[in-house]
Amino acid sequence: MKSLLKFENVSKKYPNGVRALKDVCFEVKEGEFVSIIGPSGSGKSTILRAVNKLITISGGTVSLDGVSVSEQRGKNLRRLRREVGMIFQNYNLVYSLSVLQNVLHGCLGYMGGIRGVFGRYTEEDKKRAIELLGELGMEKYCYNRASDLSGGQKQRVGIARAVMQEPKLLLCDEPIASLDPSSAKTIMDLLRDMTQRRNITCMVNLHQLDVALKYSTRIIGLSKGEIVFDGAPDELNDYFIERIYGTSKENLMMGGETVEREDSADCA
Numbered sequence: 001m002k003s004l005l006k007f008e009n010v011s012k013k014y015p016n017g018v019r020a021l022k023d024v025c026f027e028v029k030e031g032e033f034v035s036i037i038g039p040s041g042s043g044k045s046t047i048l049r050a051v052n053k054l055i056t057i058s059g060g061t062v063s064l065d066g067v068s069v070s071e072q073r074g075k076n077l078r079r080l081r082r083e084v085g086m087i088f089q090n091y092n093l094v095y096s097l098s099v100l101q102n103v104l105h106g107c108l109g110y111m112g113g114i115r116g117v118f119g120r121y122t123e124e125d126k127k128r129a130i131e132l133l134g135e136l137g138m139e140k141y142c143y144n145r146a147s148d149l150s151g152g153q154k155q156r157v158g159i160a161r162a163v164m165q166e167p168k169l170l171l172c173d174e175p176i177a178s179l180d181p182s183s184a185k186t187i188m189d190l191l192r193d194m195t196q197r198r199n200i201t202c203m204v205n206l207h208q209l210d211v212a213l214k215y216s217t218r219i220i221g222l223s224k225g226e227i228v229f230d231g232a233p234d235e236l237n238d239y240f241i242e243r244i245y246g247t248s249k250e251n252l253m254m255g256g257e258t259v260e261r262e263d264s265a266d267c268a
């Protein structure tokens with residue numbers, strides 16, 4: 001599988017002196033579903049922000065598809081950012097606009113000057129946006145205002161907007177942190193299915209260890225800005241959990257459903 005994203009000895013020191021990333025090295029291949037886990041403040045969001053240069057790294061190199069992100073500016077940086085979709089904990093929708101208009105915003109990176117400014121989308125764009133909303137079970141809400149939706153529905157719109165952009169890589173910053181357990185499951189299922197079908201590589205920051213274990217093809221564990229685990233979910237044993245969280249698995253809050261299912265599979 002082709003390499004898509006590479007972090008080589010990446011460090012980040014914020015202006016207040018906090019060293020958020022220390023010598024971080026990893027590579028993500030096309031089609032992977034990578035979860036980044038770690039306690040609050042361990043550097044998960046900083047990693048995602050470094051991918052599309054929302055922050056400037058202090059050292060090392062981040063490359064996307066062989067292109068060094070740090071060196072990109074202006075038009076080249078915009079082109080690179082088109083390749084990277086984003087999904088946020090708080091959805092980042094424009095609540096005064098309709099669901100369909102929010103999804104169409106995913107095309108903006110591809111639209112030049114006047115067309116972009118006035119939001120002149122093509123009929124083809126609209127058809128694609130409606131199809132995407134259909135795939136996410138949201139077709140009947142196309143013309144509702146985004147403000148009228150539930151949290152889970154808002155996040156589906158967030159997914160549709162990101163996929164509309166036709167990214168190679170999707171960065172999801174705690175996509176289920178504001179959702180109830182049932183909506184969280186729906187969103188994770190949709191994220192996995194939508195990205196698998198389109199071969200979109202996915203990087204997801206998660207606070208829920210059980211969710212990371214269930215959905216990821218690979219998990220990266222951070223502690224104080226350093227990678228202390230990088231491997232398959234079934235390699236994440238108690239030793240590494242303790243290294244990441246500084247406490248045992250028993251002391252972590254886990255969603256009952258997944259754990260029970262794993263236990264019963266062990267007994268079968």
Ligand SMILES: Nc1ncnc2c1ncn2[C@@H]1O[C@H](COP(=O)(O)OP(=O)(O)OP(=O)(O)O)[C@@H](O)[C@H]1O
Nearest residue numbers: 014015016018020039040041042043044045046047
């Ligand atoms: N803009 C900033 N300026 C200064 N320090 C920052 C900034 N952003 C993050 N930090 C610090 O960098 C460290 C890593 O933060 P980061 O947000 O990447 O962690 P995180 O693992 O995503 O945390 P959480 O799970 O709480 O979102 C923390 O100590 C944080 O306080």
